[in-house]
Amino acid sequence: MSRVWIDTNLVHRTAQHVAAAQNRFGSTWTTLSGALAPTAGMAGNPGKDQAAAEFIAAYTPAAQAAWQGFAALHRSTGDMSRGLTQTVNNHTRADQHSVIGSGFSMVPRQPSFRDQLLGFVVSGPLNVAAPPTAAGPGKPPPRSLLETLTGISFDPLDIAQHWPTGDSYALATAATAWQAANTSLLDVRGRLATEVTAVTGHSDAPDIDAFDGYWRRLYGNASDTLLNALPQLCAGMASACRQYGAAVLESQIRVNDAAPNPIAAVFELAALRAAIAAAAGKLLQTVGAITVGVLANHLITSVTTGTATATAPNLRILHAETEQEGAPPTYEPGGKHGSNTRQTSRGPNSAEPTDGQEALDNSAPLGENTTRRVGVDKEHGEIVVLDETHPGKSIYHGHVREWDELTDKMKNALKRAGLVDKKGRILK
Structure with a gap:
């Protein structure tokens, strides 16, 4: 018979702290959702703006993968807390069955109001709105002085063709939101790892070994575990929005410099057209770098792989059969x-x-x-x-x-x- 050593008080405290981590992960997710709500349409009009179309094609699946990752993380950490709580109940029951002639029956402590106040109680599934779409009508190009005065459309520089329709302010807001999510995930992950190590490093029992194996599927050495990949994806989203927003703003400034008085610009029309086209080309290069860099497909794949690993199958809350030994029921x-x-x-x-x-x-x-x-x-x-x-x-x-x-x-x-x-x- 294998030796079993477990500190049930330690495991109980850890179960509470894992529940608190689950609630903080949920708070990170809902905060991110709220911060992104006003950024709908931030990338611009994909029907009129090639750069916007390419950015949206990279951003949209990445945001969806992040949402799947948050849902899996919230569910998985809740399962971890429930599993630890059941482990405490199992070992407490087993200890009492081993006391000959004891008629005492321990009833596991119900979560108190203080536990709920401190976030020590596992929460159910969250209803978080889908991430807002990055596509929208876009910002219109500036009107020339002639058009402002006469209402006659006159665009010899083809400004409308090259105008970036993104909203640099909304993109900066999104970058801040994604970066805050990354920071929060890393903070909670560090505290959670400390709590889990306290249990796995000071216990010797088969169910704790199983718990440790489940934890390593969430946060192990591999880069595609959920607690590695999701913070990295959030950081990539922040960088992508920041870079694209800066490039949009720079291009809009360059185009604006040529827009006010096209009559005066006729004499240097070719040079101005080339400058505007160059600004648009630079913006496309930025989007290309974002697509193969901070929003590379391997980041999205890592999160979706980590999500599948964390949830297939979910941690089952198994109860010890203290009355008899042998095959599971x-x-x-x-x-x-x-x-x-x-x-x-x-x-x-x-x-x-x-x-x-x-x-x-x-x-x-x-x-x-x-x-x-x-x-x-x-x-x-x-x-x-x-x-x-x-x-x-x-x-x-x-x-x-x-x-x-x-x-x-x-x-x-x-x-x-x-x-x-x-x-x-x-x-x-």
């Missing part, structure tokens, strides 16, 4: 329940769960004197009551129940295990 359909709820002579017969094994893997026991469990299937949003089919063989069958149909004992078991919130909503 297995779900087998009971045969009495169909796919839909139906009426029988003895009342309604509840439906068979969509994924009974998932519900069993995410379940909590109801007490020491019963093998009955209650669990959740997160993907399909089902609460499942589970009964042992053959006593002592860890084979279960189950049926779906609504929250209002559960007993108080079942509701409390789900809440203590961190599987539902206080209103009975399944935590993902």
